[in-house]
Amino acid sequence: MSSDKDARRSVRTLLEILDLDSSDARTTEDIFTGTSHPMPTGRIYGGQVLGQSLVAAERTLPAGRVAHSMHGYFLRAGDASQGLTFAVDRIHDGRSFSTRRCQAFQNGVPIFSMIASFQDDNPGIEHAVPMPEGIPGPEDLPTDEELSEGIHPLSRRMLADRPVDMRHVEGPIYLGAGQEQVPHQAVWMRMRAPFPDDPALHRAALAYLSDMTIQESILRAHGLSWATPGLKVASLDHGMWWHRPGRVDDWLLYVQQSPNARGGRGLASGRIYDRAGTLIASVAQEITVRVPEA
Template sequence: MTDAEQDRRSVDALLGVLALGSTGARTTEDIFTGISQPMPTGRIYGGQVLAQSLIAVERTLTAGRPVHSMHGYFLRPGDASEGLTFSVDRIHDGRSFSTRRVQAYQKGVPIFSMIASSQDEDPGVEHAATMPEGIPEPESLPSDAATAQRLHPLSRRLLTDRPVDVRHVEGSIYLSPAPQQQSSQAVWMKMRCELPDDPLIHRASLAYMSDMTIQESILRAHGVSWSLPGLKVASLDHAMWWHRAARADEWLLYVQESPNARSGRGLATGRLYTRDGMLVASVAQEVMVRVPDAANAPDAAGRAV
């Protein structure tokens, strides 16, 4: 299989995951079903559930009232070998805003819970933070997948099979720890192949991408690489605000920083920009981070990242 065929296959697989089924049943909630991406780790990637939950919410909204913000909590690890059920509660529909609550279930228990707000497009005041200057072009940077051959086979598959092309401006931290006291990074990313023109697909794809690499600003602050034996990282919650429409199959710069870490938790924030500097979305995520005592850690050789 050629690289182009592999890219198309991975993106088409994601589109299949986003194509939720409708049971047609509705009592007080709307019910949808979905499949999971196969994952080498066996655990569902959090960005997948974010994207699917957004799709479920927008299936219950009137046209022209897209989601502008969401706040969600990851409650339990998801099983990538199992399907999911999504229940959407139509909490409120006003003249300009709508509010929805969605929960993702596996085996009868919720694994993710989210509240989202949507709004009609209205005129108003406008400003935006500017994109950092001096960022190298994505074509000048190596793709993460291109460096995957140095990784453990499990980690290699995570990078080569995913539908997103990711390129670290400062270099990745899969194997080598970052210089300490650098609690920020910038990452270029885009879907590997062209997506349909449906704006909902692009919003959901942005949600999918938003959970990718943002945790690394916390690790960089402490000179920790993903390959550190005993390192445990898990997303606890996730918030996202969509500011302006953009295509997820064109290069986006994800600027990330970590303002705080304490008590086994780290906070990471991010901003997504188009290549020409338009601010597309803002993200915040709190992460469980448990770093072992490096002095007593076993050899990292052959361990997955």
């Protein structure tokens, strides 16, 4: 298991990655640059680019405006050994709403494209789907690391190095043995070390977390695991709606389900609750799933 020192180091690395640099180059767009997590696979983790793109867009906003929705497309696999450039287009600033487009580039070509909307804090009607009942708390569940015996060494390294403590309610599908074939799951998650109080950082980090495990309700429905020989999974797009403030260094419950899979694609949706049962965000993602013929 990760030590407290390793946990703080991994969270510090994430904070450094979210702290983008501004470019002084004269252009019609706002330009920012950033780095990536070192990844054993060499490919950039999609949630990282989601969080960085949100940080870049929010730096161009009028004071007091925060993200309420985004939709992004993963266009190409990113190289984690190279830097990234983020170009933000200020599409619209109205009395209550702002719209931004952000594209992430490597080697002059876009790897991710996002459009996001931001709003002033306004009163209005309010309701939310309650958190499911009967789900065990995170203290009653083993960590994913404790259940990772037998998985590929690269996967074990990724689990050990990530800044997130994650606990699957139904058990992780790293190996897939004995898992019930159902199109849903729930996962507790939080950052492994305290996060600064800046709400913008918590929104970006929540986007980072939202890409973790969301694909698994699709795989679980068909008895697939990450160890299935020849399995190929790639994220196509990602939608997210921020409903209420939340902290990523407190426990969050990510409730996920897959309503459909067809044509080599699967759709997953998720709701993120804080420990008190408050709905703080909703997520949707479509992925490609290729399974070799038996």
